[in-house]
Amino acid sequence: MKQNKPVFVTQPTLPPLDEFVPYLQQIWDNKILTNGGQFHQQLESALCEYLGVKYISLFTNGTIALVTALQALRVSGEVITTPYSFVATSHSLLWNGIKPVFVDIDPETLNIDPAKIEVAITPQTTAIMPVHCYGHPCDVDRIQKIADAYGLKVIYDAAHAFGVQYNGGSVLSFGDLSVLSFHATKVFNTFEGGAIVCPDAKTKLRIDHLKNFGFVDEVTVVAPGINGKMSEINAAFGLLQLKSIDEAIQKRRLIDERYRDGLANVKGIHCIPSAGGGSANYSYFPVLVGSEYPLSRDALYQKLRDNNIFARRYFYPLISNFPMYHSLPTAALSNLPVANKAANEVICLPIYTALEDDQVDSVTELIAKA
Numbered sequence: 001m002k003q004n005k006p007v008f009v010t011q012p013t014l015p016p017l018d019e020f021v022p023y024l025q026q027i028w029d030n031k032i033l034t035n036g037g038q039f040h041q042q043l044e045s046a047l048c049e050y051l052g053v054k055y056i057s058l059f060t061n062g063t064i065a066l067v068t069a070l071q072a073l074r075v076s077g078e079v080i081t082t083p084y085s086f087v088a089t090s091h092s093l094l095w096n097g098i099k100p101v102f103v104d105i106d107p108e109t110l111n112i113d114p115a116k117i118e119v120a121i122t123p124q125t126t127a128i129m130p131v132h133c134y135g136h137p138c139d140v141d142r143i144q145k146i147a148d149a150y151g152l153k154v155i156y157d158a159a160h161a162f163g164v165q166y167n168g169g170s171v172l173s174f175g176d177l178s179v180l181s182f183h184a185t186k187v188f189n190t191f192e193g194g195a196i197v198c199p200d201a202k203t204k205l206r207i208d209h210l211k212n213f214g215f216v217d218e219v220t221v222v223a224p225g226i227n228g229k230m231s232e233i234n235a236a237f238g239l240l241q242l243k244s245i246d247e248a249i250q251k252r253r254l255i256d257e258r259y260r261d262g263l264a265n266v267k268g269i270h271c272i273p274s275a276g277g278g279s280a281n282y283s284y285f286p287v288l289v290g291s292e293y294p295l296s297r298d299a300l301y302q303k304l305r306d307n308n309i310f311a312r313r314y315f316y317p318l319i320s321n322f323p324m325y326h327s328l329p330t331a332a333l334s335n336l337p338v339a340n341k342a343a344n345e346v347i348c349l350p351i352y353t354a355l356e357d358d359q360v361d362s363v364t365e366l367i368a369k370a
């Protein structure tokens with residue numbers, strides 16, 4: 001049964017346009033377009049409150065936030081990270097002249113496998129950069145223990161982990177810094193945007209300087225900073241978007257449940273377990289297409305496309321298989337069997353607030369009928 005309308009893997013939740021107009025009017029009235037204007041300040045406070053974190057510094061996007069987070073902590077040498085992520089995770093290391101050291105992932109959570117971190121540590125290691133993949137919390141306690149034992153920093157790529165809880169608190173409070181992305185494809189978006197969650201005022205101040213060329217005041221530059229500032233238009237949109245975020249996550253939760261029900265008995269299709277409750281934001285719906293399934297992952301991907309369903313193979317290819325990484329010793333297939341297998345089996349199904357039940361059902365039926 002061919003879908004009339006194409007179904008993409010995600011679609012942003014847009015509030016009614018007339019609700020955004022008053023924000024624009026204020027920007028036009030104030031004539032302050034960026035550099036820490038009122039919406040920027042309001043969004044920082046609103047996010048601290050919503051997320052339950054102490055300090056947050058907004059950014060123009062998540063990638064510049066990652067690059068700046070590494071600068072802020074003066075990370076250098078080697079950093080242990082996961083190959084199973086969006087390519088920006090490792091790119092932020094290369095942009096800082098840091099050598100990524102890839103560690104394999106856990107087959108159930110698809111997050112970095114803490115049991116494999118210690119053997120990857122060398123005298124050059126200065127930090128660990130794990131990813132809360134699909135918003136699933138990493139084993140933050142175990143990672144922190146290793147970091148403490150070896151004197152390493154921990155920077156979480158928390159691009160998927162907006163609003164995710166861990167043991168009753170925000171997962172974003174773990175590690176030295178956590179980095180969010182508010183890209184259009186993420187659960188909470190500001191068109192383009194990102195943020196660094198910081199534990200104390202001093203670190204936030206340093207990050208605020210770094211994202212504004214290193215300026216402390218009109219005549220004082222304390223670091224070779226970058227331009228990473230979020231504009232007033234993006235911050236205003238974030239404030240508006242925040243009003244409906246709980247509703248959006250709730251809607252996604254129902255879609256997640258509907259997929260799990262619909263796919264429960266399909267042989268060879270493995271739904272990645274959700275951390276559940278407040279520990280999930282339902283940002284993605286990844287499934288693994290195993291060998292017992294009649295089609296290969298790519299054949300299923302093509303079959304869905306032929307039916308106007310544009311699922312995505314996140315995260316394929318694996319970061320370690322891209323040309324700028326594949327000659328690193330830790331990029332070898334033999335070092336990363338679990339991640340390579342996941343990258344070859346994964347497919348992320350459409351999930352977004354406007355997705356209708358019958359669209360979810362047509363996806364599950366197509367998968368079940370193969």
Ligand SMILES: *Cc1c(COP(=O)(O)O)cnc(C)c1O
Nearest residue numbers: 061062063086088159181182183
């Ligand atoms: C989206 C994403 C980023 C990059 O964020 P941008 O805001 O698009 O720059 C980084 N890491 C992960 C895991 C992501 O999914």
